[in-house]
Amino acid sequence: MSENTSAESATDSPKNHLYLVDGSAYIFRAYHRLPPLTNPEGTPVGAVYGYTTMLWKLAEDLDKADGPTHLAVILDKSSHSFRNDIYPEYKAHRPDPPEDLVPQFPLIRDATRAFSLPLVEEPDVEADDMIASYARAAQAEGWDVTIVSSDKDLMQLVGELEGPGGKGRIDMLDTMKDARIFIPEVEEKFGVRPEQLGDVLALMGDSVDNIPGIYGVGPKTASKLISENGSLAAALDAAPDMKKSKLKERLLEGRESAELSRVLVTLREDCPLPIALDDMRLDGIPPGPLAEFLEAHGFHSLSKRLEAGSGSPGRKTNLDNVARDTKGADAAPEGNRQPLPEWPAIDRSAYACVQDEAALEEWIARAMATRIVAVDTETSELDAIRADLVGVSLALGAGDACYIPLGHLNEGGGGSDMFAEKPKQVPLEKAIALLKPLLESDAVIKVFHNGKYDLNVLARHGIAVGPIDDTMIMSFDMDAGRQLEGIGGGHGMDELSERHLGHTPMAFKEVCGTGKKAIPFGEVPLDKATEYAAEDAEVTWRLYHHLKPRLPLEGAVRVYERVDRPLIPVVAQMERHGIKVDRAQLSRLSEEFATEMARVEKEIFAEAGQEFTIGSPKQLGEILFDKLGYKGGRKGKSGQYSTDQAVLEKLDGEGAAIASKVLEYRQLAKLKNTYTDALQAAINPDTGRVHTSYSLTGAQTGRLSSTDPNLQNIPIRTAIGRQIREAFVPEDGNVLLAADYSQIELRLAAHMADVDALKEAFAAGEDIHSRTAREMYGEVDRDTRAAAKTINFAILYGISRWGLAGRLDVEPDEAQAMIDRYFERFPGIQKYIVHTLERVREKGYSETLFGRKTWFPRITSKNPNERAGSERAAINAPIQGTSADIIKRAMARMMPALEDAGLGPRDGKGVRMLLQVHDELVFELPEGDVAAASPVIERVMAEAALPAVQLDVPLGIEIGHGASWDAAH
Structure with a gap:
């Protein structure tokens, strides 16, 4: 750049603003946040891809009002610096970079050059020193400087300086938090001004860089x-x-160490500048070199963005949602990349608002003719058992949708003024009568998204909807767990619409508002209500025509058609049935828990020597570690001590009485708040029963989950848990019956791992834990059976030697010996684990016996904790998922079998299925029907896998009944 050009810039342009990017921090962030990728030549490029996307965003997506005029990327050239000459142990403890990251360093330099950005890296000088030198040089010229980093060492530079070139300001940009750091932020974090920060750092030291500081002196x-x-x-x-x-x-003892540390933390500000400041001017990014780089490394989605124009480097890129782009990586199946049909863009203004019977009859006739209609309901609240029906929307095709208002209060919306004129609407009863034949017709597929909710709302108006399809369940059956790769994500309609259709639907808050100003949907003006509701139906219709063809391409037809889709109306019916609870019993338990909590509270205060808020982790941590002086306290990023379950259990094991009492207090508080109080509040005033809500997509392995209230986590083995179950009771004249699969996961493990010893034991009806104890220890007694039971289940969850050691209270070496001995006695289990992990690493997912896929995108992560967690989950997912599939199949077949036996619901009596809790089904029935119903229930559960899967072991069923849920066990 010529001097004349520079002079013109100084007079005609706004103040120069230099951005200095701490490239080394970008590299490691990118490496740890993305799954491993390879380019077409097989070279690892995961960090390169992440670095490219981050630099892409930064280079041209910065706020133009305060964007850079100049920009450079600073990298470390080598691991040696002048600090090593002063103190050889400097950074001596830092591990070598990961093996697959080393070959990516040159490619990261290439990426920077592809953006046509200046790259600075000097031997024997750290990147921080080059950043400091450039920052001070620019500041002296009167430039503003932004350091793109969150490194605390660089915070020493923050501030303003008056020089010959004017006042220059240095601040920092933490892109992780999208936050600016200036003097107040440094003072808030460290309690001193930036120019004093080096003194603080010298006292506290730095374990990462091996700067000694003074032992025992922390940040505060x-x-x-x-x-x-x-x-x-x-x-x-x-x-x-x-x-x-x-x-x-x-x-006194550490003075010399502190003075040495002060030298080590001091940034050099006088390094020679290999590139002139003016040569760092940012004049846009030429597309040619960047396109060539992206193509060379297989970054196809970024290449397409660049070609599309909207894909300039200014396009925002969220690293958490970056899909794998390279040919060498595990890409999504082709079925997930099928092109969308040539649909017109969604036009909300084209939707019809159906306000008279003639128009409604016309829509119904057209729906009957098309044979596929997407349906959605609008209601007064989220609880389907209490909600009033406000309207129904239908979609017959792209751009062909309507909204049928049924419960809107006034024409213009905005309130429930009793004198306001209600909009013209088809009377509710008349609309239900017209819609019922359509929604119940066997000749028309009704498509919903989360249809269980709509089925419950419509069932309360006498409509038994069927047959149905559900786009949420389709998505789950193909993409469970894929969200970490940016391929799957959640299964909500808005998320799927953005992901698969490239369309962002209207948000509920756009029509109903939020907070105190929120209004119910029945008060929304009809024009807005029509746009919102009909769009939901159209999006559902489009998702159906996109997802349905993928099912056979991705092998998901079997689990969707034979396991999940048939379950939707069954679970909806269970939710409507609900279960009766004894309010008086729950109230008594709440009082008892409150009394016990007050007693334990006094004991805790006595141990602490003062009163404090037991539920405050901050106050509890200060009591335990600062006042009482217990060892092992560790503080998190918030500066508070951790007081979680593991910490308290460790202290309890070391004899800290206060920890034991806090654990007891927390257990009582949880039981009171989560169950005895919450269950009373959850009783439906109209039915007198509790109606939980089941999620078919809540657990990645396919298990049902229960919320509002959660009835699946009530403690089973404790006396208090049994007291809570005693409060679940039948109506007068009825009993509750509980049918439980006995050790189903161990039975499935015996089949799937082909373990003859376990199969023989189950076939003979032998106690499997006793058999394992005999195989492991040579004898069976109370202790060896208990240990064998722990080992049986722990091995199937991929437990480590340390995890098993903790459960059995033994040394890790002894735990490892137990694991080794277990694999010697049952070699099929080890083969199963090895084969399962190999398959998941190869394919990216596990499969149940019924073809349910669970994706594990972090199974090959270079982060040991992420990888180990994925491996443990992958070992158990096929077994737990198959167990979930089997009980789902049993649930779908149960009521037809009972009805065939003359035991179905009749005149308010008969057998009703109420709850599913993991491996257990709970029924309510007349006591006189128990003898006839029990063998039917047992047969359906025992044969649930057939004919799709023939197991080598029998499925054991335990059945009991009584006057409460607890008594049924």
Whole structure:
């Protein structure tokens, strides 16, 4: 760049603003946040891809009002610097970079050059020193400087400086938090001004960089010392006059260490500048070099964005939702990439508002003729058992949708004024009568998204909807777990619409508002209500025509058609039935828990020597570790001590009585708040029963989950848990019956791992834990059976030696010996684990015996914790998922079998299925029907896998009945 050009820039352009990018931090963030990728030549490029997307966003997507005029990327050239000459142990503890990251370093340099951005890296000088030198040089010229980093060492540079070129300001941009860092932020974080930060860092040291500091002096103490004394030297000089204390001793003993540390944390600000400041001007990004780089490494989606124009480097890119783009990576199946039909764009203004019978009859006739109609309901609230029906929307094709208002209060919306004129609407009863034949017709498929809700709403108006399809369940059956790859994500309609259709639907808050100003849907003006409701139906219709063809392409037809789709109306019916609870019993339990909590609270205060808020982790941590002096306290990023379950259990094991009492207090509070109080509040005033809501997509392995209230986590083995179950009761004249699969996951493991010893034991009706104890220990007694039971289940969850050691209270080496012995006695289990992990690593997913896929995108993560967690889940997913599939099949077949036996619901009596809790089904029935119903229930559950899967082991069923849920066990 010529001097004339520079002069013109100085006079005609706004103030120069230099952005200095800490490229090294970008590299490691990118490496750890994305799954492993390879380019067409097989070279690892996961970090390269992440780095490219981050740089892409930064280069041209910064706020133009405060964007850079100049920009450069600073990288570390080598691991050695002048600090190593001063202190050889500097950064000595840092591990070598991961093996697959090393070959990516040159490619990251290539990526920077592909953006035509200046790249600075100098030998024997750290990137932080080059950043400091450039920042000070620019600041001296009167430029503003933004350092793109969150590194605390660089915060020493923050501030303003008046120089010959004017006042120059240095701040920082933390892109992780999208936050600016200036003097107030540094003072808030460290308690001192930026120019004093080096003194604080010298006192506290840095374990990552192996800067010694002074042992025992943390951030708070260091900050206090510097703020009180003004500098490190002054703080050290004041130490001899301090009162006798540990801190005084440490300051006196550690003076030399602190002074050395002060040299190590000081940034060099006078390094030679290999590239002139003016040569860092940002004048846009030429597309040619960037396109060539993207194509060379197989970054196809970024190439397409670049070609499309909308894909300029200014396009925002969320790294958490980046799909795998390279040819060498596990790509989504082709069925997930099928092109959308040539549909017109969604036009909300084209929707019809159906306000008279003639128009409604015309829509119904057209729906009958098309044979497929997407349906959605609008209601007064989220609870389907209490909600009033406000309207129904139908979609017959792209751009062909309507809304049928049924319960709107006034024409213009905005309130429920009793004198306001209601809009013209088809009377509710008449509309239901007209819609019923359509919604119940066997000749027309009704498509819903989360149809269980709509089925419950419509059932309360006498409509038994069927047959149905559900786009939420389709998505779940193909993409469960894929969200970490950016391929699947959640299964809500809005998420699927954005992902698959590229369309963002109207948000509910756009029509109903939020907070205190929110209005019910029945008060929304009809024009807005029509746009919102009809769009939901059309989006559902489009999703159906996109997802349905994928089912056979991705092998998901069997699990969708034979397991999940038949279950939707069954679960809806269970929710409508609900279960009766004894309010008086729950009230008594709440009082007992409150009394016990008050007793334990006093004991905790006595141990602590003062009163405090037990539910406050901050206050509890200070009591445990600061006041009482227990060892092992660790603080998180918030600066608070951790007081989670594991910490308290460890202290309890070491004899800390207060920890034991806090654990007891928490258990009582949880039982009271989560169950005895919450269950009373959940009783439906109209039915007198509790109606839980089941999610068919809540657990990745396919298990049902229960919410509002959650009835699946009530403690089973504790006396208190049994007391809560005693409050679940039948109506007068009835009993509750519980049918439970006995050790189903162990039975499935015996079949799937082909373990002859376990299969023989189950076939003979032998106690499997006793058999395992005999195989493992050579004898069976109470202790060996209990240990064998723990081992049986732990192995199937991929437990580590440390995890098993913790459960059995043994040393890790002894636990490993147990695991080894288990695999020796049951070699099929080890083969199953190895084969399962190999298959998941190869394909990216596990499968149940019924073809349910569970995706594990982190199974090959370089992060050990992520990888180990995925491996444990992958080992168990086929077994737990198959167990879930089997009980779902049993549920779908249960009521037809009972009805065939003359035991179905009749005149308010007969057998009704109420609850599913993991491996257990709970029924309500007349006591006189128990003898006839029990063998039917047992047969359906025992044969649930047939004919799709023939198991090598029998499925054992345990059945009991009684006057409460607890009594049925």
